[in-house]
Amino acid sequence: MVSVPLELVDRRTGSKERLRLWIRLLRVVHVVEAELRERLKREFDSTLPRFDVLSALYREREGMLMSDLSRFLLVSNGNVTGIVERLVADGLVQRAAREGDRRAFVVRLTEEGTARFAAMAAAHESWIADLLGEVSETDAKVLSAMLKAFRSNWEGEH
Missing domain, CATH: 1.10.287 (Helix Hairpins)
Structure with a gap:
């Protein structure tokens, strides 16, 4: 910092x-x-980067291109590739060549990956509720809206 x-x-x-x-x-x-x-x-x-990858793929049930996944997570292709390879080895993610382009890969959750992430997400939500428990719902909404507006304004400049 x-x-x-x-x-x-x-x-x-x-x-x-x-x-x-x-x-x-x-x-x-x-x-x-x-x-x-x-x-x-x-x-x-598990690790936080694995959770983030699973979360992104959970949102996009049809799968994502590796490059789109990297962009969404704001990390390099190399970082995502290593995480995805381990998730594939663990049976949580499947990877397939994109139709018509053998160099591009689409990744998606397996059934096991979907179930595993759902359990992790429920725990994660509970942990956040616990960790930020002193922040009222109203204050959380206000602060979230302020940060969203800031992000929108800031991203427009770059």
Whole structure:
């Protein structure tokens, strides 16, 4: 995490509060992510990247091209390839050449993968409810809307 010491931030611009917000967001993400990693490992012998791949494929039941999966997860093709290979070996994902293009592969969940992810997703939702339990539903909706608006505005600039 990289940040500027707060005493160096110009108080008149409101940027000190934005910097505090950024630091708090980072801390929350790191704490929650570390706890999720631990629980996934302990209860499902899985990793967060595997969970993310399974989640993306669960949303797209017809499967995804490997390149689309990489783009969706915001990671390199190499990272996704290694995870998918292990998921295929575990029987949770199947991979097939795309019709008409032997170089492109479509990946999708197997029945076992769908069932396994459904169990993981239910536990994950419960863990998040526990970890963020002090945030009211109303506050969660407001903060989520604010972050969505920020993301939409920010993505439009890049």
